[in-house]
Structures are given as C-alpha cells and as structure tokens.
Amino acid sequence: MCDLKQFPEKVLPRIRRAEGFSKIPYQCPAGYLTIGYGHNLEHGISAEAAEFILREDVSRVQGEVQNAFIWWTKLTEARQFVLVDMCFNLGLSGLKKFTKMLTALEAGDYETASAEMLNSRWAEQVGRRARENAAMMKSGEWI
Structure with missing residues (x-):
C-alpha cells in the first residue's frame, strides 16, 4: 500500500x-x-486553476499596456483598468486600433476618449462592459 x-x-x-x-x-x-x-x-480546469491563470494573464496584460503607452502613469487607476480590460479582451494589437481614443487619452481629453470607445464595433459586441468602461474613462472614477 x-x-x-x-x-x-x-x-x-x-x-x-x-x-x-x-x-x-x-x-x-x-x-x-x-x-x-x-x-x-x-x-476542463478547476476554479483555482482558472483564478491562477487569470491573475497571470492580467499581470502580463498590465505590463504590455504599461510598456506600450508612456503616458500610462498619468492616468487614474480606473482609467488604467479600462486600458487593461480592453487589452485583455482585444489584445494589444486590437487596443492599438483605437487610435482616436488613444490620441484623446494621451491629450487628457477623456470625454472624447470615452465617446470613441462607444463609437466602435467592440462596444456593440460587449455592450455593458463597454458602457461601464466608457463611464470610468470619462469620470476617472471606479463605478
């Protein structure tokens, strides 16, 4: 035995x-x-394995976003989250296609950045997620 x-x-x-x-x-x-x-x-995988993978993925994505946009540190935590969430969903190459949003964001024009997020096929596809992220982008606050 x-x-x-x-x-x-x-x-x-x-x-x-x-x-x-x-x-x-x-x-x-x-x-x-x-x-x-x-x-x-x-x-399949266990909930514990999925949680571990999620944490690794979020850490990787945060690093990608932080390295891609030098102005990242000027954003509020909620706005940083929005970029990480979009990158998590779309990949960095997909996020970079939001050129008008990113240009507005770098300039501190959060209202335009928010509007550009909602004016996209992505917003149609993810619905509530996009609306919540756009609201956080506009206000700079967690909702």
Missing part, C-alpha cells in the same frame, strides 16, 4: 519528465487538446 503523503512527490517528477511541458495547447497523439504537463483540456 502506498503512503498517500509521499505518493505525489514520487509521481510528479516522473510524469513531468514523461509528458514534457508545453505552454501552448497541442494535440496529443490520441487527438486531445492538451496543455502543460499532459493536461487534457476536455477535462
């Missing part, structure tokens, strides 16, 4: 070595979409 406390410590290194690590999804030989150390995505 195995010692359940010791079992994972003996098993994990062997499975890591046998499976190998992939940070991007791939199809395993059986045809399943797989990631990490052989995790079959058809099994």
Whole structure:
C-alpha cells in the first residue's frame, strides 16, 4: 500500500519528465487538446486553476499596456483598468486600433476618449462592459 503523503512527490517528477511541458495547447497523439504537463483540456480546469491563470494573464496584460503607452502613469487607476480590460479582451494589437481614443487619452481629453470607445464595433459586441468602461474613462472614477 502506498503512503498517500509521499505518493505525489514520487509521481510528479516522473510524469513531468514523461509528458514534457508545453505552454501552448497541442494535440496529443490520441487527438486531445492538451496543455502543460499532459493536461487534457476536455477535462476542463478547476476554479483555482482558472483564478491562477487569470491573475497571470492580467499581470502580463498590465505590463504590455504599461510598456506600450508612456503616458500610462498619468492616468487614474480606473482609467488604467479600462486600458487593461480592453487589452485583455482585444489584445494589444486590437487596443492599438483605437487610435482616436488613444490620441484623446494621451491629450487628457477623456470625454472624447470615452465617446470613441462607444463609437466602435467592440462596444456593440460587449455592450455593458463597454458602457461601464466608457463611464470610468470619462469620470476617472471606479463605478
């Protein structure tokens, strides 16, 4: 009979070595979409794993936005959030397509920046999210 406390410590290194690590999804030989150390995505992930991934993704996106826009530090926290949220949703290349909004934002014209957010296909697609973000962009306050 195995010692359940010791079992994972003996098993994990062997499975890591046998499976190998992939940070991007791939199809395993059986045809399943797989990631990490052989995790079959058809099994889903736990809420704890999803929370961990979300925190990593938000941290990465915040860094991307901060590095892309030198005027980032002049924004209120709520306006910084709006850019991070849009980047999280659209990707940095998608966010950069909001040229009129970004130009207005850099100039401190938050009313125009807010209007440009709402005057987009993105706003039609995400609805409430866009309206809330536009309101925060305009006011500079969390809602």
